[in-house]
Amino acid sequence: MRPKNLEKEQAIRTIALDIIANEGLENLSMQKLAKAANVSPRTIYIKYEDKEDLLIKLFITEVLGAYEAAILKGFDEKVDFETGIKKLWDNGFQYLKNNRTHFALILYGKSSPLLNKAYQRENIQQGQFFAPIHRFIQSNVEAGIISDLPFDAQRALMFSPLLDLVNEYFDHLNRPIQIITDEVVSACCDAVIKGMMK
Amino acid sequence: MRPKNLEKEQAIRTIALDIIANEGLENLSMQKLAKAANVSPRTIYIKYEDKEDLLIKLFITEVLGAYEAAILKGFDEKVDFETGIKKLWDNGFQYLKNNRTHFALILYGKSSPLLNKAYQRENIQQGQFFAPIHRFIQSNVEAGIISDLPFDAQRALMFSPLLDLVNEYFDHLNRPIQIITDEVVSACCDAVIKGMMK
DNA sequence: ATTATAAGTAAATGTTTATTTACTTATGGT
DNA sequence: ACCATAAGTAAATAAACATTTACTTATAAT
Numbered sequence: 001m002r003p004k005n006l007e008k009e010q011a012i013r014t015i016a017l018d019i020i021a022n023e024g025l026e027n028l029s030m031q032k033l034a035k036a037a038n039v040s041p042r043t044i045y046i047k048y049e050d051k052e053d054l055l056i057k058l059f060i061t062e063v064l065g066a067y068e069a070a071i072l073k074g075f076d077e078k079v080d081f082e083t084g085i086k087k088l089w090d091n092g093f094q095y096l097k098n099n100r101t102h103f104a105l106i107l108y109g110k111s112s113p114l115l116n117k118a119y120q121r122e123n124i125q126q127g128q129f130f131a132p133i134h135r136f137i138q139s140n141v142e143a144g145i146i147s148d149l150p151f152d153a154q155r156a157l158m159f160s161p162l163l164d165l166v167n168e169y170f171d172h173l174n175r176p177i178q179i180i181t182d183e184v185v186s187a188c189c190d191a192v193i194k195g196m197m198k
Numbered sequence: 199m200r201p202k203n204l205e206k207e208q209a210i211r212t213i214a215l216d217i218i219a220n221e222g223l224e225n226l227s228m229q230k231l232a233k234a235a236n237v238s239p240r241t242i243y244i245k246y247e248d249k250e251d252l253l254i255k256l257f258i259t260e261v262l263g264a265y266e267a268a269i270l271k272g273f274d275e276k277v278d279f280e281t282g283i284k285k286l287w288d289n290g291f292q293y294l295k296n297n298r299t300h301f302a303l304i305l306y307g308k309s310s311p312l313l314n315k316a317y318q319r320e321n322i323q324q325g326q327f328f329a330p331i332h333r334f335i336q337s338n339v340e341a342g343i344i345s346d347l348p349f350d351a352q353r354a355l356m357f358s359p360l361l362d363l364v365n366e367y368f369d370h371l372n373r374p375i376q377i378i379t380d381e382v383v384s385a386c387c388d389a390v391i392k393g394m395m396k
Numbered sequence: 397a398t399t400a401t402a403a404g405t406a407a408a409t410g411t412t413t414a415t416t417t418a419c420t421t422a423t424g425g426t
Numbered sequence: 427a428c429c430a431t432a433a434g435t436a437a438a439t440a441a442a443c444a445t446t447t448a449c450t451t452a453t454a455a456t
Binding site for chain 1: 359361
């Protein structure tokens with residue numbers, strides 16, 4: 001039997017992310033995607049059941065999976081709180097600013113009911129995404145180093161400013177001066193750490 | 199001449215927000231909206247130039263305008279830092295949790311290129327949105343009470359955890375126990391304040 | 397070399413889309 | 427009482443949409 005052309009599969013995913021980042025999720029159509037990826041519409045349906053299936057797999061596997069791997073790269077749960085958070089922030093900021101199209105879909109994951117439901121399902125059923133971070137927070141709460149709050153609240157305090165800063169980073173990318181520099185990000189990380197510690 | 203039916207105008211806006219919140223921006227169509235609002239498609243085009251115009255006016259005027267008014271209600275720039283932030287957080291959380299459909303469009307404002315550009319334009323040209331907050335931050339920086347960072351970074355530190363908490367609030371709304379209570383939000387606000395202060 | 401089979405294509409399907417055309421209705425000013 | 431006019435409607439239009447049909451192609455196993 002004829003083997004799958006993995007380059008085409010990758011082209012479909014990459015170009016789907018491009019279109020979503022540049023024109024918006026609401027402007028991604030299967031025909032536009034097929035044409036841009038130099039592929040017949042039918043080919044997309046060989047690899048994905050339908051549009052919803054494509055979007056969910058793109059979000060969960062391609063984007064969240066890679067994001068999780070990047071953010072946890074070299075992260076050691078046993079390290080002290082400040083060092084750990086700094087590592088996660090540094091990993092996260094570097095990854096997101098180098099993967100604008102991934103970041104765009106992550107943002108849609110917070111807005112789009114379809115993607116949000118998929119994320120929720122994934123998060124509840126598997127409980128795997130960010131499990132090391134969950135344990136890291138837990139042990140620091142138990143050691144009395146940070147305040148005892150629900151994990152969802154800790155996560156909001158820890159990561160949402162980072163995502164917002166990346167958003168500002170891209171907004172400012174094409175202006176005369178870049179406001180969101182590595183130094184600014186680092187200072188914000190310090191503020192987050194200070195806020196969470198007892 | 200026949201006068202405008204303001205109820206119909208309001209119905210169009212309210213139901214557009216409903217559809218966006220429940221089905222997603224990508225599933226809002228003019229015909230679906232017209233049918234749901236009990237109005238002819240043409241009627242929408244009397245009030246708005248096209249779909250883009252409708253979305254931008256919905257976002258800027260109906261949603262961001264109301265959000266700004268709500269968050270600044272009773273806010274006094276002269277008050278001390280902690281009191282001021284607590285007021286803004288309380289106003290913001292109450293407003294957003296009572297206006298789920300508005301909140302949904304605010305989230306899309308971060309993802310959708312169309313709305314994001316509109317917000318950026320509005321923010322740069324008028325510089326009015328949140329101007330009192332800008333001054334509040336500025337004077338607290340000058341008084342040496344909080345760290346000196348670019349305003350966009352201060353805003354990220356101050357408000358993005360709040361938006362994330364509202365998101366979690368709605369995610370948990372239909373589960374046995376609500377995790378994001380007023381107490382949790384208040385504790386997060388304390389963390390944000392502590393982090394920003396020198 | 398042949399063949400079974402999944403991968404791939406171009407073109408068509410019926411539906412939904414944004415927007416318009418041609419017409420009707422309600423009302424403030426005369 | 428009427429009329430000018432903008433507000434409103436139902437139905438139509440052409441383009442774009444997700445998905446399928448009918449066919450061709452490449453290759454691993456025989």
